[in-house]
Amino acid sequence: MKRIVAETAVMLSLAVIMSLSPYYSWLFVLMSIYSLLTLSWLFMRKAGRISMGHSFLFGFPVFLASAGYSFSSEVSIQLFIAGCALSFVIFYIFAEMTGRTAFVFLTLVFSIFVWVSSPKLVFEKGGYLTGGEVGFSFPTISQKELHILTGGTLTLFYLIYRIIGESRAGYFMRAVGDDETASKAVGIDLRKIKALSILLSGMTAWSAGIIYGLEFGHISPEIFSVEISVFPFIASLIGAGNPFASVLSSFGLVYLSKILNSMYPGLMGIVYAAILILSPKIGWWVYVKGKRLDEKAG
């Protein structure tokens, strides 16, 4: 419990420190969006499902909401709710239909399909064409409000993640993540646990998507990009699967991408590719290091 309080205090301190400059406040919001995406991914991985198409869960409801916003706020809200429900159902069906390996590829292929086909959503509004590659506009709020909303949301979902980890549901998710057949043999209802992990993952990703929309005031099909899909995998790899370390590595990766892309656009993509290629070796190194640190800590 002390550890959770200390980790939350570190996150809140970061939120306060980064609120002092407008640029860092903007950066904090961006870092938190990606941290929420990583937490969302970790919820699903806890129950043994590695998603490589998390951009769909993250982007789909807010993409629909932004399209609906062209008509009215009410339509936007209704489409957002429909998007949340649909993305949950699709991921749940994928999890039920496939094994662990197939799930990785199915989510990746599906998110690429959505990324490629989303620019085809174009309609006429007030004599102008809207949608396509450009996307749709989305309402914004002041940077100060956004900063508070983001810091609060990140803290809330981080606490939910940690508290659930210590609960019965958290142990069941870990059991399912470790071995589905053994989980069945001790009486765990796999369907319920899979649905719960996808729901928690979805709630985190949907919140991140809304904040993303509020931050940029605009949603384009790029929200479904592969870069966003693989981001949480890379962040959790660097964070060795530990939620706090993964949140911090999300912060670090976003900061690094800002620096590298200002030097040479697309450089961060090369870094991601290198991490993915070296991921088995990095994973092993992080595992051994983490084990030594654990042993030292007693």
Add this chain to the structure above:
Amino acid sequence: MLRVNGLMKRLDSLVLLRDVSFEAKKGEIICLYGPNGSGKSTLLKIISGLERADGGHVFFRDREITNLSPWEIVENGIAHAFQIPRPFRSMSFLENLAVSCMRYMDTDDAFRQAERTAEEFDVDYLLERSSSSLSQGELKILEILRAYLTGAELLLLDEPFASLDVENARFLKEKLLALKEKQVSMLVTSHRMRIMEEVADRFLELKEGKLYAHG
């Protein structure tokens, strides 16, 4: 307590179980033996819901449980321990045991119950060990205690003595007898006949999917 009537299982044109019928009483240990591929593990998996029967019926405490889902069968009081232990690798010995109790009690009570059971079975020295660091014998104990802690009245033990040395096999035998004293029934598949003679009340032979009673 357990009643199996005319159980059938086919795999394409191959008949794995043909018209298998038997009964087990409360607190009874039944040894199921037979050559490899005779259908012993398949029979256990069908009773525990991990595989579906193509015909026949399974009753437990006069309630039909044929082809129920595995978690429903555990709720009815039957648990399965695998031949090759399947621990939850990210968890310690204690957490593995506690998970089994969490279905019917809160997490704190589940940990207490798991600790008590480990003490009772003289394996409390393993509690803090990571399951990935356990020996084969220790994993077998974990597998059986985890099944027992689901609240099971009938344990289906698939080859519990396989790949155990003499000392570990003797230790495990004592644990099975301790479970028997608690009126837990067991259906045990095994090739280790000498040790099973010290444990089992009755023997059933499965040959090419057909059941024969002995002793």
